[in-house]
Amino acid sequence: MIAHLNHILIFKTNIDCPEAREKLRPVLDAHSAIRQWSVDLHDCDCVLRVISETLKPDDIIAMANAHGFECSELE
C-alpha cells in the first residue's frame, strides 16, 4: 500500500551504524502509531524515514533525542 505523502516523515540523523539503529528498534517497532520506519545507513545524512498517520515530526525527534541521537527534519 502506498502511504499518503503527508504521512512520510524524513529526518537527518547521526544513526550511522547497524548498532545505533538497533538501539532505536525496540521503541520504534513497538510504537502503535508507526506503520513503518527505516534508516539509510549508506547516506551521509543517515536519513530516518518514518510512516505514521498521526505522529508529528517533533514526536519522532523527541524519541530519537531521548536515545541520545541527533535528529532534525530534512528539508
Place this chain on the structure above:
Amino acid sequence: MRTRNTDKEKIVREKAVELLLKEGFEGFSVNKLAKLCAISVATLYIYYKDKDDLILKVAIGELQKMNDMMLTDFDPELPFEEGLRIQWKNRARYLQDNPTSMLFMEKLRNSTYQEKVFENTMTGFKTAMSRFMQNAVKRGEINPMPVEVFWAIAYGPLYTLARFDNENKSLMGKPFTLSNKILWQTFDFVIKALKNKT
C-alpha cells in the same frame, strides 16, 4: 510550472542511471542524485526508502522499459526468421534510443543487485523468448542447441555492433556507425547460420 509526478519520476530514473554509470554503486548517493535532479533530498526519500531501494526501483523500471520495447509487435508464434527480424529491429532501436542502458545493464549484472533485479522481472520477456526458440525447433526451422549457443549466434552479433556504435569506433579504433545496411547484412548472415534449409 509544476511538472507532473510521472515526469519527475522519469527524470529521477534517467539521472540515477547517469549517476550510477559515473560514480558506480559505491559512489552513488541520494544527495548527489537530488542535486542532479534539482529536487530536495527529502523529496527523494518520500518516494524511496533508502539508497538500495532507490537503485532497485530504478533498475526494475529500466528493465520494464526494455521488456516492453523488446516485445513490441512480437509474437513467439511467429515464423523464425520473421520473429528474429522483429527482435533485431526492437533491440537495435532500444540500444540506439538508450545508449546508456547497455552499460547500465552490464554494471547491474556484475553487482550485488543482480539477483534481486533479474530474478523477479522480465518474466513475460523470458517466457516469450524461450517459447520462440522452442517453436522454431519444433517446426524444424532451427536445430536443437543449448540456449547459450542460440543466444550467442542469434543476438551476439547485434550487441557487438551496438557496442561499436555506442563507442563510435570498431576494431583498432576505426570510426564506426551502425547503419541499417550493416545491421540487416549481419542479420542475413545470422539467419544463414541458424536456419535450416527447407
